[in-house]
Amino acid sequence: MKNNKDTRVVIGMSGGVDSSVAALLLKEQGYDVVGIFMKNWDDTDEFGVCTATEDFDDVVRVCNQLDIPYYSVNFEKQYWDKVFTYFLDEYKAGRTPNPDVMCNKEIKFKAFLDHALALGADYLATGHYAQVRENDGRVEMLRGVDDNKDQTYFLNQLSSDVLEKVMFPLGHLPKSEVRKIAKEHGLVTADKKDSTGICFIGERNFKEFLSEYLPAQPGEMQTLDGVVKGRHDGLMYYTIGQRQGLGIGGSGDPWFVVGKNLKENILYVEQGFSHETLYSDALVATDVNWINTDVITETFTCTAKFRYRQKDSNVTVTVQENGNVYVEFAESERAITPGQAVVFYDGDVCLGGATIDQIIKNNRALDYVG
Amino acid sequence: MEPIYLDHAATTPMDEEVIQAMLPVYKENFGNPSSVHSFGRKGRQILDEARRIMALSIHANEKEITFTSGGTEADNLALLGTALANRHKGNHIITTKQEHHAVLHTAEELEGLGFEVTYLPVYENGQIAIEDVKAALTEQTILVSIMFVNNETGVIQPIKEIGELLKDHQAYFHTDAVQAYGLIDIDVKELGIDMLTVSSHKINGPKGIGFLYANENVMLKSLQHGGEQERKRRPGTENVAGAFGFQKAVELAMEHKTKRKEQYQAYKELFIRTLEENGVQFEVNGDIQVTIASIINISFPGTNVEALLANFDLDGIAASSGSACTAGSVEPSHVLTAMFGKDNPCTTNSVRFSFGIFNTEENVKEAANRVSRIVKRLTA
Numbered sequence: 001m002k003n004n005k006d007t008r009v010v011i012g013m014s015g016g017v018d019s020s021v022a023a024l025l026l027k028e029q030g031y032d033v034v035g036i037f038m039k040n041w042d043d044t045d046e047f048g049v050c051t052a053t054e055d056f057d058d059v060v061r062v063c064n065q066l067d068i069p070y071y072s073v074n075f076e077k078q079y080w081d082k083v084f085t086y087f088l089d090e091y092k093a094g095r096t097p098n099p100d101v102m103c104n105k106e107i108k109f110k111a112f113l114d115h116a117l118a119l120g121a122d123y124l125a126t127g128h129y130a131q132v133r134e135n136d137g138r139v140e141m142l143r144g145v146d147d148n149k150d151q152t153y154f155l156n157q158l159s160s161d162v163l164e165k166v167m168f169p170l171g172h173l174p175k176s177e178v179r180k181i182a183k184e185h186g187l188v189t190a191d192k193k194d195s196t197g198i199c200f201i202g203e204r205n206f207k208e209f210l211s212e213y214l215p216a217q218p219g220e221m222q223t224l225d226g227v228v229k230g231r232h233d234g235l236m237y238y239t240i241g242q243r244q245g246l247g248i249g250g251s252g253d254p255w256f257v258v259g260k261n262l263k264e265n266i267l268y269v270e271q272g273f274s275h276e277t278l279y280s281d282a283l284v285a286t287d288v289n290w291i292n293t294d295v296i297t298e299t300f301t302c303t304a305k306f307r308y309r310q311k312d313s314n315v316t317v318t319v320q321e322n323g324n325v326y327v328e329f330a331e332s333e334r335a336i337t338p339g340q341a342v343v344f345y346d347g348d349v350c351l352g353g354a355t356i357d358q359i360i361k362n363n364r365a366l367d368y369v370g
Numbered sequence: 371m372e373p374i375y376l377d378h379a380a381t382t383p384m385d386e387e388v389i390q391a392m393l394p395v396y397k398e399n400f401g402n403p404s405s406v407h408s409f410g411r412k413g414r415q416i417l418d419e420a421r422r423i424m425a426l427s428i429h430a431n432e433k434e435i436t437f438t439s440g441g442t443e444a445d446n447l448a449l450l451g452t453a454l455a456n457r458h459k460g461n462h463i464i465t466t467k468q469e470h471h472a473v474l475h476t477a478e479e480l481e482g483l484g485f486e487v488t489y490l491p492v493y494e495n496g497q498i499a500i501e502d503v504k505a506a507l508t509e510q511t512i513l514v515s516i517m518f519v520n521n522e523t524g525v526i527q528p529i530k531e532i533g534e535l536l537k538d539h540q541a542y543f544h545t546d547a548v549q550a551y552g553l554i555d556i557d558v559k560e561l562g563i564d565m566l567t568v569s570s571h572k573i574n575g576p577k578g579i580g581f582l583y584a585n586e587n588v589m590l591k592s593l594q595h596g597g598e599q600e601r602k603r604r605p606g607t608e609n610v611a612g613a614f615g616f617q618k619a620v621e622l623a624m625e626h627k628t629k630r631k632e633q634y635q636a637y638k639e640l641f642i643r644t645l646e647e648n649g650v651q652f653e654v655n656g657d658i659q660v661t662i663a664s665i666i667n668i669s670f671p672g673t674n675v676e677a678l679l680a681n682f683d684l685d686g687i688a689a690s691s692g693s694a695c696t697a698g699s700v701e702p703s704h705v706l707t708a709m710f711g712k713d714n715p716c717t718t719n720s721v722r723f724s725f726g727i728f729n730t731e732e733n734v735k736e737a738a739n740r741v742s743r744i745v746k747r748l749t750a
Contacts, residue, residue: 034684071680074700118677118748119684 018127040079044271045098082106095339105157131171132299156353219265241335259368378726420617441569445472446583460510467708496525496656517551524526524665533562552623575619579612644738669716
C-alpha cells in the first residue's frame with residue numbers, strides 16, 4: 001500500500017464549501033492532492049459574464065490557500081450529449097428526469113474519472129455526502145452520516161469498480177461541521193451559499209429555461225373523469241403530485257397533478273393532497289444498477305427512496321428476467337414519478353438504484369401517469 | 371522533480387543584470403520626471419535615455435516611442451488611437467484571424483463603434499497571404515494590423531511585403547512585434563512599419579512596461595487623459611525604474627541576439643529530435659521553416675490539451691496551449707482553428723513550447739523525455 005504522500009488524489013472542485021473542505025481534509029491527511037474544476041455548461045450571458053468564471057475563481061483561491069495545484073477541464077460536449085439530451089428527451093416523454101443522477105453516472109464518475117486517471121490519480125475525490133467502505137472484500141457505498149445531506153440517492157448508478165477508486169472525504173461529517181472547518185481554516189468559500197437547483201439552470205426560472213429548448217404546447221387540465229378544470233402551459237412543466245401553479249380556484253381542498261396524457265396533451269388533476277389516484281402500491285424500474293451484484297438475489301426485502309430527502313420505505317424487490325425490477329411497497333406510496341430514481345438500501349448500505357418507469361396499482365400499470 | 375520552464379512566449383524571467391540595474395533606481399531615482407527639480411530631472415534623464423535605446427533598436431526616432439504598460443495597451447492604443455483619429459479618411463480596418471486578443475478584441479470593439487473590419491484568413495503554413503491583403507484593401511482602409519510573429523505557432527508573417535504593399539496607400543501599418551522583438555532584426559523604416567508594439571517582459575525585462583512605436587506622421591488619439599507625459603499620448607506618471615530595466619533588457623537582447631537565436635534554434639531542434647527518438651507521435655503546426663527560433667507548436671494526436679498541460683505541470687514541465695482560458699478551461703485555439711478549421715483535432719491537442727534564457731541543452735532534453743513519457747502514457 002502506498003503512503004499518503006505518494007497517493008495522488010484528484011478532487012473535483014466546484015468552488016463551493018463542500019469540495020473546498022474535502023480538499024482541505026485530503027491535504028491535511030498528507031495526500032498528493034490535485035484540484036480540478038469541471039466546466040460542464042456554458043452559461044455565458046450577453047455581457048460575457050458566466051458564473052463558472054466566478055466559481056473557478058473561488059477554486060483558484062481555495063487551492064492557493066491550500067497550496068495545491070489546480071486545473072480545469074471542459075466537459076461541455078459530453079454533458080450536452082449524455083446528460084442534457086437525456087434531460088430534454090425525458091421531458092419530451094412527459095417524465096421528470098434526474099440530471100444529477102445522470103451527471104454522476106456519465107460525467108463525474110466516468111469522463112471525469114478517466115481524466116483523473118489520465119493525470120496519474122490513484123483516487124478521485126468529490127465533496128459528496130456519502131461514504132465508501134471495504135467490507136468482506138466488497139467495496140460498498142454507505143449513506144453520509146448527515147441524514148439531511150446524504151447524497152447516495154444521486155450516486156446510485158455507480159458500481160463498486162468505480163467506487164474502488166473514489167473517496168468522499170465529507171461522508172463522515174455533518175454539514176455544520178464542514179462549515180465550521182471551513183471557517184476555522186479561513187477558507188474563502190466558508191460562507192458561500194450552497195448552490196440550489198439543477199446546476200445548468202442555476203437560479204433561473206425553470207419554466208423559462210425549459211421553454212428555450214422545448215416548444216411548450218398548452219392544453220387542457222381535466223380530472224380523470226374528463227371534467228375540464230382549466231388550461232395548462234405545457235405538460236413538461238408539471239410533475240406528479242405538484243400543487244403549485246395550477247391556478248384552479250374554487251372552494252375545498254387544493255388541486256394536484258395526478259397524471260398526464262401525452263397523446264391528447266391533457267394534464268390530469270384531482271382535488272386533495274391524499275387523493276386516491278396519487279397512490280400506488282408498486283413500480284417497475286429500468287436502467288438498474290447494482291453496486292455489488294453478488295449480494296443481489298432474485299427477490300429480497302430492503303428499504304427504498306423514491307425521491308431525494310424522502311424517508312426510506314419498506315419494499316420487496318424482484319429482479320425480472322430482463323434485468324428490470326418490480327418493486328412492491330409495504331404501504332401504498334404517494335406521487336411516485338416516472339423518470340425519477342428509486343434507490344435501494346440495506347441499512348446504511350446503498351445497494352443501487354434504477355429509473356422509475358411504470359407505476360402499478362392493483363397489479364395494473366397506471367396509464368394516466370404516462 | 372526539477373521544474374523546467376518552456377513557456378518563454380508567455381513571459382520570461384528577468385535577466386539578473388536587469389534586476390541589479392533597477393534596484394538603485396527604485397532607491398535613488400524616485401523623482402517624478404515631470405517635476406521641476408533635480409529629483410525630477412534625474413528621472414527624466416533615465417527615461418529619455420531608455421527611449422533613445424528603444425528607438426535605436428528599431429531604427430526609429432526617439433520621439434516616436436511611447437511607453438505603455440505593456441503589449442496589450444500598446445495594441446489598444448495603436449488600433450483605437452488611429453481608428454478614432456482617422457475616421458475622416460475611412461472606416462475600414464484589416465487584420466487577421468490569428469492576432470493576439472489584444473488586437474482581435476480591440477478590432478471587435480471597433481466594429482461595435484461602426485468600423486468595418488476584415489479578418490484575413492490564415493493558411494496551413496501559419497502565414498497570411500499577401501494577395502489577401504491586397505484584395506482586402508480599399509480606399510476606405512485606414513489601418514492594417516498584422517502581427518510580426520504569431521505567439522502560438524511562432525510563424526513569421528510576410529511583414530516586409532505588407533510594408534511594401536502599403537507604401538503608397540493611406541492605411542497605417544501596425545504590427546504587434548511582441549514575439550519577434552529581440553530575436554529578429556527590425557528596421558521600421560526599411561520594413562515600412564508605421565506602428566509597432568513591443569513588450570518588456572517577453573525579453574527578460576520587467577513586467578508592466580512596453581512601448582508603441584508610432585511614426586511621427588501617424589495621427590493618434592490618446593486613450594487616457596490627464597497629464598502631458600509621453601507627448602500626451604499616454605498620460606500618467608512614468609514607470610522610470612521599469613523603463614530602465616526595459617532598457618537593460620533591450621541592450622542585452624541586442625547584444626546577444628545572434629547567439630540567442632542560434633541557441634534557441636538548437637534547443638528547438640534538440641527537443642523535436644528527442645521526441646522523434648523516443649518514438650512519440652506528433653506533428654509540428656505551421657511551417658517550421660518560417661518559424662521563429664524560440665517557439666514550436668506541436669500537435670499530439672490522440673490526446674487532449676487539458677490532460678497534456680496538467681500532466682506536464684505535475685511532472686514539472688511548464689508549457690501552454692497559447693490559447694485563451696475561459697473559467698480556467700482551455701478553449702480550442704483560435705489560431706489553429708484559423709489554420710486548420712474548427713473541427714480539426716489539432717485545435718485541442720496542441721501545445722506550445724517556447725525556449726529562452728532559462729533553458730540549457732540538458733533541461734531541454736530532460737523536458738522532451740518527460741513529455742515523451744506522458745504522451746506515450748496518454749496514447750497507450
